[in-house]
Amino acid sequence: MDADRIDLTILAELSTNARISQTELSNRMGLSSTAIARRQRTLEDEGYITGYQATLDLTRFGLNTTVLVRVTLDSQSDDALKLFETGIVKCPSVVRCFLMSGSDDYLLIVLARDIEDFERIHRTELSCLPRVSRIQSNFAIREIVSRAVPPAIFGNPVRYAGR
Incomplete structure (x- = not known):
């Protein structure tokens, strides 16, 4: 399976908040909760999603x-x-x-x-x-960036100051 724009949006949402409900995702994306659930399960089955974890302080x-x-x-x-x-x-x-x-x-x-x-x-x-x-x-004196996934993989490249 090749991830399409909808799949990438689901992955982007889950990568920043893995606890987002399928109802909330469906409201944001204009798809049914069933469609979101089916796509999320396919993303898991295909290995795009390998697990979920809590980020601890x-x-x-x-x-x-x-x-x-x-x-x-x-x-x-x-x-x-x-x-x-x-x-x-x-x-x-x-x-x-x-x-x-x-x-x-x-x-x-x-x-x-x-x-x-x-x-x-x-x-x-x-x-x-x-x-x-x-x-x-x-x-390390101070952490500046901490992200599990680079946003660029979702088609949202970071814009750098001065460019």
Whole structure:
């Protein structure tokens, strides 16, 4: 199935508010609730929608510090990558991990309470990972953009100031 304009509108609405009712969607789009429900189910069945989740205010849990951590391994062999990846999945403070191109092998997103908590995470989680030769950390000062989906995929490219 190729997503049409209606499907993209449904996806755009759900990506900003997954709790929107099919009735509300039908009112906004001028379609019946049944048509919306059928299209949403098809989008799920076809893999356009892979799940729904709540967005939490992590500061309510004391997680006030976001750290971007670059990791370099002592080898880029398949064995070294597998060992590291098996270990990183078990690190409870890591919320994202990317295999990278360039000089660093991995980029991690780590959430901590504060700098002291990150020191503990560094000592007890990150520095214990197999095959790590270097860890470099950068602390985020403030989050500017946080979105799960780039709006441009729905045909609504962001207009940049000065253009």
